[in-house]
């Protein structure tokens with residue numbers, strides 16, 4: 001990326017959304033050193049690409065360190081990622097841990113390995129962030145990930161829960177941020193094409209295409225084909241919660257116990 005490069009319309013749209021998310025949820029503070037998970041997928045490349053623009057435009061001085069984890073999948077070409085970082089002057093740190101073997105041993109045949117694989121990856125990133133002195137860990141989840149998680153929790157876990165823009169890790173050591181959480185996956189896919197990111201597929205392990213997430217993704221796609229406003233409406237709902245019209249007694253108490261008929265709290 002050179003300083004004279006012109007941002008496309010698509011890139012400006014994505015950047016506007018990222019800047020709003022960074023601002024609204026105080027994702028980055030001056031002086032932060034941010035570990036950016038760079039898996040080799042389109043979303044993580046897009047996140048780093050856009051965060052570099054945030055560095056330039058938001059007037060917040062912060063550091064980016066891209067971290068890639070080679071999990072031991074056969075044929076994984078980590079050098080593709082480090083070459084891309086070198087070409088764009090992005091500081092990076094490459095890590096090798098054989099979680100592939102652990103996942104193969106622990107996950108019964110026919111079950112989706114992604115959940116355990118992601119948990120192991122997350123734990124390693126948390127440790128590396130502490131080693132590198134990073135105050136924040138940025139992950140490339142986008143709005144479609146959040147909407148799919150919302151539906152999966154609603155339909156199968158008995159919980160109203162999506163993905164937060166920022167949270168503290170369970171062990172309390174790290175703050176995790178999601179700068180893309182209000183960006184459309186389709187826009188990130190288009191950016192990846194436009195900027196020719198060297199994508200490494202995340203299906204080397206033969207993850208099942210018929211996972212719950214894939215089924216929910218197809219549902220949302222079907223609804224969106226019937227009404228293109230569905231994703232925007234679901235995304236808006238995440239920022240427009242009428243807690244008194246739900247049935248969680250803990251929240252009702254916090255809200256004062258009484259609700260107006262439109263869901264507003266007196």
Ligand code: SF4
Pocket residue numbers: 113114115117118202203204205206207
């Ligand atoms: S597709 Fe493979 S590498 Fe990607 S999260 Fe699932 S198990 Fe892990």
